Amino acid sequence: MKQVFLGFLLTFSFFASAQKNAKEILFTVDSKPYYTDEFTRVYNKNLDLVKDESQKDLNQYLELFVGYKLKVTKANKLNLQDNPQYQTELKSYRTQLSKNYTTDSKVTKELVNEGYERSKKEINASHILILADENASPQDTLTAYNKVEAIRKRLLNGEDFDKLAQELSEDPSAKENKGNLGYFSSFRMVYAFESAAYKTQVGKISNPIRTKFGYHLIKVNDIRNNRGEIAVAHIMVVNPKDGEDKEVAKTKIEDIYKKLQQGENFEELAKQFSDDKSSASKGGVLNRFGSGQLSSNEFEDGAFALTKENPVSSPFQSKFGWHIVKLIDKFPIKTLEESKVELENKVSKDDRSRLITNSLTTKLRKKYAIKRDNKVYGNAVKAVTNDFYEGKWEVPTDLKNTNSKLFSIQKKDITGTDFLNYIKLQQKSGEATKPVDKLVDKLYIKFVDEQLNQYYTDNLENDFPEFASVMEEYRDGLLLFDLMEKEIWQRSKTDTLGLKSFYETQKSKHVWKTRAKAVIISSTKMDVVKSALDMLKKNATSQEIKDKLNTKEVVNVMTSENTYEEGADALPANTKMEVGISDITKKGDYYFVTKIETIIPAANKTFDECKGKIINDYQQYLEQNWVNELKKEFTVKVNQDVFERVKNQIKK
Known part of the structure; x- marks a missing residue:
């Protein structure tokens, strides 16, 4: 809200x-x-x-x-x-x-353009992963690298990628999928992995690729053009709840499909019988979508498989229910200009953002000249011990040698003690650079960069x-x-x-308008509606009418029972709000007959x-x-x- x-x-x-x-x-x-x-x-x-x-x-x-x-x-x-x-x-x-x-617009533009060009293709790739944490020690990192290099040599000597992925990959899913990740496009994988996949030829195996997860070997299985977007309409019958008869939903969707094969109108059937209420009133029309935008691969694949020659699918099931899908139109991928805002947002949330941050930091180093007091810095280095590697190091209680200014950013002074407090917090990062003086040098660079970015961000109101x-x-x-x-x-x-x-x-x-509890029977065949009318006059139920007039091969009649307000779209036009059976009416290709069982007078709503x-x-x-x-x-x-x-x- x-x-x-x-x-x-x-x-x-x-x-x-x-x-x-x-x-x-x-x-x-x-x-x-x-x-x-x-x-x-x-x-x-x-x-x-x-x-x-x-x-x-x-x-x-x-x-x-x-x-x-x-x-x-x-x-x-x-x-x-x-x-x-x-x-x-x-x-x-x-x-x-x-x-x-706080972004570098030039670098952002380059990354957006790169992401867009890559989005024109979808890559099917498999990988083998050897785990190595981002902050792993040099020794552990080297061990992981040697392991993945050994696997690569076996692959280059002709061993089967799928088999080695199952046996040696440390990605748990590889046991089931043999390392195959399916089709993906830009922004679906971490940036380093994506870049390697797009730079590897079909059938080839990449060099070892380092990501935050470890080392990967990537094999590109296929590259296809991006399918773009598609506009469809659908008729959906929701999956039954646990314990309900699953055949009821299947029978209903098959009956609707038979009516389509008989030449009945897709949009009218969607309005009458689709359980997707958000689209039913629009003839089943959905907002257009692209690969990966819906939460059902079955629905997406079923939709994209449609062609102008075969524009309507047979019934198929997703995790949501049964569907019949009709193709409206297909659209190529958006232009760069159309995609720009969306891509910029993706870049900001992706590993690519590190490149942008690094670019800005470089500019800030030039904008704010930093002059370090080496004496204060030397005192700070002496204060850090090997306890850091075990997470036990504490900032000294005597800070007289580090309380002085270490450097300034314009009018803001940063002391040696500020730096020591920062070092203490970094013990949780797993930083393992040795010896200690090299460790402190590395952390100092990070500290200065963070201070520059923080100062710049804190003072945006003054600059903009x-x-x-x-x-x-x-x-x-x-x-x-x-x-x-x-x-x-x-x-x-x-x-x-x-x-x-x-x-x-x-x-x-x-207020409620006059309402009617009614049964509405519809068919594209006049003789069928006449038969239904005769049965209604003999007090036959909806189910009895369907059993009599429908067959396993042909759905001749559909029924709806509900309480309808006067003037409701679902009521046939000119329906009289009075108990009894109406004459046969026609709208479009459909004939209707309505039986009103009860009239509820107009009244104030409770x-x-x-x-x-x-x-x-x-x-x-x-x-x-x-x-x-x-x-x-x-x-x-x-x-x-x-x-x-x-x-x-x-x-x-």
């Missing part, structure tokens, strides 16, 4: 940073000014986003904008900004936002005014969420008496039947009353002359 709320709020107020140099004050809240530039930018930004036409009215929009500022003022007055949870969340948002400023503006909006947004949660949302859920009292005033807005809508309306009611109270608590003064000029400028 908070993500959705902040997403809307930041859209609303992304440009709402106070303009200290604005020429005119639009309004004040307890003497705090808010300027015309801010209001104009917010309004123009949201003009095409708001659905309520009244919110496009400038007078109405000013009311909303003032209300927003009143709520933020109230949150600050209540000191919600001091809440530890708020501060933690704000820090988290800042970390996320800062990623846009737009970053400072967006962070200000995050601060207000989080405060406002906490305030709304306290004043409106929780109250609307827990104030049972108030909620039910509000419901009593809103009854007339929440509280439970419309509780969700009542809660939503109650929240809006509470919020409006609350804003009115805030206007009494704080003094709002609008400069009407300035506002009129703003309106004229916007209308132009």
